[in-house]
Amino acid sequence: MPDQPCTDDYVERAQSFVDAFTDHAIFRVSTAGVVESWSAGSERIKGYRADEIIGKPFSLLYPEEDREAGIPERNLETAARFGHFEENGWRVRKDGSRFRAHVAIAPVRNARKEIVGFAKITRDVSAKHELEAVVKTLATSQQVFEAQKLELMGRLTGGVAHDFNNILAAILSSLEFITCTLPDGQLRPVVQSGIAAALRGRKLVSQLLAFARNDSLAPQPTDLNDFVAELRPLIEQAIGRSASVTLELGASACWVKVDQVHLQSAILNIIMNAKAVTPEGGRIAIRTFNHDVRSRAGLATGQDETPMSALEIQDFGCGMSEEVRARSIEPFFTTKPVGQGNGLGLSQVHGFTKQSGGDLEIDSEVGKGTTVRLLLPACSDRETGQEGGFRATSILIVEDDEELLEISASILSFWGYSVRSALDASQALDIIEGTGQLDLLFTDIVIPGKVDGLELARRATKLKPDLKILLTSGYATAETLAKLSPAERRSFLQKPYRLEALYRGLRRALDGMDVREASPFALE
Numbered sequence: 147m148p149d150q151p152c153t154d155d156y157v158e159r160a161q162s163f164v165d166a167f168t169d170h171a172i173f174r175v176s177t178a179g180v181v182e183s184w185s186a187g188s189e190r191i192k193g194y195r196a197d198e199i200i201g202k203p204f205s206l207l208y209p210e211e212d213r214e215a216g217i218p219e220r221n222l223e224t225a226a227r228f229g230h231f232e233e234n235g236w237r238v239r240k241d242g243s244r245f246r247a248h249v250a251i252a253p254v255r256n257a258r259k260e261i262v263g264f265a266k267i268t269r270d271v272s273a274k275h276e277l278e279a280v281v282k283t284l285a286t287s288q289q290v291f292e293a294q295k296l297e298l299m300g301r302l303t304g305g306v307a308h309d310f311n312n313i314l315a316a317i318l319s320s321l322e323f324i325t326c327t328l329p330d331g332q333l334r335p336v337v338q339s340g341i342a343a344a345l346r347g348r349k350l351v352s353q354l355l356a357f358a359r360n361d362s363l364a365p366q367p368t369d370l371n372d373f374v375a376e377l378r379p380l381i382e383q384a385i386g387r388s389a390s391v392t393l394e395l396g397a398s399a400c401w402v403k404v405d406q407v408h409l410q411s412a413i414l415n416i417i418m419n420a421k422a423v424t425p426e427g428g429r430i431a432i433r434t435f436n437h438d439v440r441s442r443a444g445l446a447t448g449q450d451e452t453p454m455s456a457l458e459i460q461d462f463g464c465g466m467s468e469e470v471r472a473r474s475i476e477p478f479f480t481t482k483p484v485g486q487g488n489g490l491g492l493s494q495v496h497g498f499t500k501q502s503g504g505d506l507e508i509d510s511e512v513g514k515g516t517t518v519r520l521l522l523p524a525c526s527d528r529e530t531g532q533e534g535g536f537r538a539t540s541i542l543i544v545e546d547d548e549e550l551l552e553i554s555a556s557i558l559s560f561w562g563y564s565v566r567s568a569l570d571a572s573q574a575l576d577i578i579e580g581t582g583q584l585d586l587l588f589t590d591i592v593i594p595g596k597v598d599g600l601e602l603a604r605r606a607t608k609l610k611p612d613l614k615i616l617l618t619s620g621y622a623t624a625e626t627l628a629k630l631s632p633a634e635r636r637s638f639l640q641k642p643y644r645l646e647a648l649y650r651g652l653r654r655a656l657d658g659m660d661v662r663e664a665s666p667f668a669l670e
């Protein structure tokens with residue numbers, strides 16, 4: 147485009163064009179940051195007349211603390227370097243009042259592409275800013291209201307459940323007394339169904355008490371990884387054949403201090419909900435990890451330094467609408483048909499997590515699925531009983547002779563090791579895959595099944611490269627022994643072994659120590 151001649155008429159027309167934007171402050175600033183032009187909108191928004199501001203530093207329009215921090219100059223530098231600067235920030239009017247502004251700055255160049263000044267456009271967005279602040283406050287008060295509602299419901303249900311528990315106890319003991327004294331006959335089944343109903347009532351009451359956080363808990367240090375791995379058979383039984391479960395356990399131990407009975411029912415409650423929405427052949431995932439709470443938004447103040455361990459259960463079912471998700475932890479809230487749900491599952495999970503000092507998060511999207519996340523305060527090393535970072539060395543014993551397995555396990559436990567045991571390679575591999583913390587595999591070479599102890603050891607070190615190995619055998623042939631690598635031969639223990647030899651073998655495998663003196667723990 148050819149350069150326009152800068153006639154008075156042209157300048158006047160350009161100015162009236164800019165003045166037409168009365169809700170925008172449009173003005174020019176020199177490279178030194180001095181105001182060079184001023185539109186009608188600038189006067190309306192900032193309060194200065196053109197003759198009051200032209201020739202003055204544009205930094206006058208910034209709050210004092212920004213001026214002192216050199217922000218006006220820095221904004222011009224950014225615009226010069228990147229060709230554009232944009233922000234939402236505070237600006238000051240002539241009368242000293244502040245307003246929220248949306249500001250854009252662009253460099254103005256001459257025909258030789260040199261920067262000769264800056265064009266600034268400022269819009270007063272105070273109304274939008276205030277609206278956002280109001281919406282935020284409303285959302286916070288809605289959260290406070292929900293929390294108060296749950297608190298009140300908790301107190302109410304807690305009180306009722308307590309009294310109800312005593313009544314149920316009286317009913318149960320009377321019915322049990324009647325069955326003991328009743329001769330076998332027609333009346334017995336009637337009384338027994340009364341007992342069964344009272345027991346169902348007791349279960350409901352215990353869920354109510356858990357919601358009301360009135361339940362007495364017996365917290366103990368628990369590694370979520372081990373806990374979930376050990377609960378796997380029960381979880382699979384609960385899910386049945388229609389769906390599968392996958393475990394993704396954290397690489398390091400996830401120690402928390404919780405009541406294990408309540409944790410188990412919380413997991414099963416979530417699993418039952420997941421099962422109900424998982425189609426035939428679907429999958430449910432269970433994950434554990436150590437969670438950096440600082441990365442979470444919406445944190446209660448004062449909690450931000452608490453390290454948490456997380457247990458997450460994800461399904462890929464129908465998901466929940468926002469309304470259902472928000473109400474899902476209320477006691478007796480259910481969308482299930484009459485007789486199929488009491489609406490107490492998630493309220494137990496919520497009550498238990500809160501009472502354990504943790505938090506419950508539920509992410510759900512209609513058509514995509516649901517993730518329920520228990521965040522539990524991580525235990526300190528002291529609480530895990532492993533002061534100074536010490537934890538019991540954990541050993542997996544693989545031995546097909548059940549009696550020997552039991553004896554070896556009790557000896558190793560007596561020596562202070564944490565012991566898991568397996569009868570064959572497939573059981574052992576399940577444990578190795580599902581356990582975060584495992585230091586040593588102690589396996590017989592000759593074990594039933596397709597995979598022998600040697601192959602098991604090799605597969606295990608592929609899965610866990612730091613895993614130490616101790617091999618043993620009473621029947622290993624010269625041919626088998628010849629297959630051992632020099633390192634494997636060094637960690638081989640001939641059966642039958644004396645306890646001292648076992649102790650030496652363990653120490654050698656675990657920390658390369660050659661213990662010559664007798665073990666101080668020897669049972670012999």
Ligand SMILES: Nc1ncnc2c1ncn2[C@@H]1O[C@H](COP(=O)(O)OP(=O)(O)OP(=O)(O)O)[C@@H](O)[C@H]1O
Nearest residue numbers: 419420465474480481482487488489490491492516
């Ligand atoms: N994984 C999920 N997917 C979809 N909806 C869910 C899921 N978990 C919970 N809900 C919704 O939240 C409601 C409340 O769940 P909650 O476990 O508290 O009670 P319930 O399953 O209905 O009954 P109960 O657990 O006492 O047998 C459910 O009725 C369901 O609408």
Ligand SMILES: [Mg+2]
Nearest residue numbers: 415419491492
């Ligand atoms: Mg449920």
